[in-house]
Amino acid sequence: MSYLHSYAPGEQERLRRQAELIQPLLYQGWEQLGQPSNILEIGCGSGAQLTFLQQRYPKARLVGLDRSPEQLETARQRTQGVELVLSQAETMPFQDSSFDLVCLYWVLEHVADPEPILSEINRILRPGGWVCLSEVHNPSMYFYPECPRALEFWKAYNRRQKELGGNPEIGVQLPYLAREQGWEMASFRTFAPNLYGHTTERTEREQIVQFWLDLMASALEQLKGQAHPAFPEVELELRALVDNPRAVIDYQARQMLARKP
Numbered sequence: 001m002s003y004l005h006s007y008a009p010g011e012q013e014r015l016r017r018q019a020e021l022i023q024p025l026l027y028q029g030w031e032q033l034g035q036p037s038n039i040l041e042i043g044c045g046s047g048a049q050l051t052f053l054q055q056r057y058p059k060a061r062l063v064g065l066d067r068s069p070e071q072l073e074t075a076r077q078r079t080q081g082v083e084l085v086l087s088q089a090e091t092m093p094f095q096d097s098s099f100d101l102v103c104l105y106w107v108l109e110h111v112a113d114p115e116p117i118l119s120e121i122n123r124i125l126r127p128g129g130w131v132c133l134s135e136v137h138n139p140s141m142y143f144y145p146e147c148p149r150a151l152e153f154w155k156a157y158n159r160r161q162k163e164l165g166g167n168p169e170i171g172v173q174l175p176y177l178a179r180e181q182g183w184e185m186a187s188f189r190t191f192a193p194n195l196y197g198h199t200t201e202r203t204e205r206e207q208i209v210q211f212w213l214d215l216m217a218s219a220l221e222q223l224k225g226q227a228h229p230a231f232p233e234v235e236l237e238l239r240a241l242v243d244n245p246r247a248v249i250d251y252q253a254r255q256m257l258a259r260k261p
């Protein structure tokens, strides 16, 4: 299966580090969801977010679904008390109205048409249930000082994602996708591990830069044979941001919380 980030073993570790870094940003505003008792994460990958969902909702039944046996095997090793299901999200083996919270993190960006997945979610969600979609908006990437090699690499990354049938701009399309399902949008916000002048701890600055380098590097396999700047040049530019107190990384991922009436 052609997949932008690949299913190599290093990818599962990257997803764990990614989930840890963004975890404090991901669950802001979720108090309004109350205490859901049946939760599904679609595209759970190696289970990185399942662990945090379990900590947040310890009494809930938690189900993780993914199309990749490799990812699910890692999820099986990393979680306890979670039901793991191998399936395409477009046709899920669940009854109507069986969940009161369905979450997706970085999944719709990888599909050519999100509609079949969203209408499946609508089917398995009970009335009054919540949907949480967290997705990329890759054109929003900004670096200061300018990092031309990194930006050029990022463009190649996004071109490749589109060639593979994905959508690196889906984050800003979430509100109309929700409206088409008849869902009521409760919040729509931006978040990301960004770097600004007030990020003073060196280890934190390194982690943020490393997060972006890891994400870009995860596409190297898929970028073989494609024109893009050599990765060591990208690394050089981005690592220079760690020691520059005026450096900025400003990226805007999107999270939407919506409710089925």
Ligand SMILES: C[S@@+](CC[C@H](N)C(=O)[O-])C[C@H]1O[C@@H](n2cnc3c(N)ncnc32)[C@H](O)[C@@H]1O
Pocket (backbone or CB within 6 Å): 005, 015, 016, 019, 042, 043, 044, 045, 046, 047, 048, 049, 065, 066, 067, 068, 071, 087, 088, 089, 090, 104, 105, 106, 107, 110, 111
């Ligand atoms: C970038 S990973 C994110 C994993 C996890 N949500 C996280 O944040 O760590 C995207 C996952 O979605 C899964 N996926 C993509 N399209 C899918 C589909 N149509 N049906 C089921 N899983 C899918 C991939 O196999 C992959 O594990």
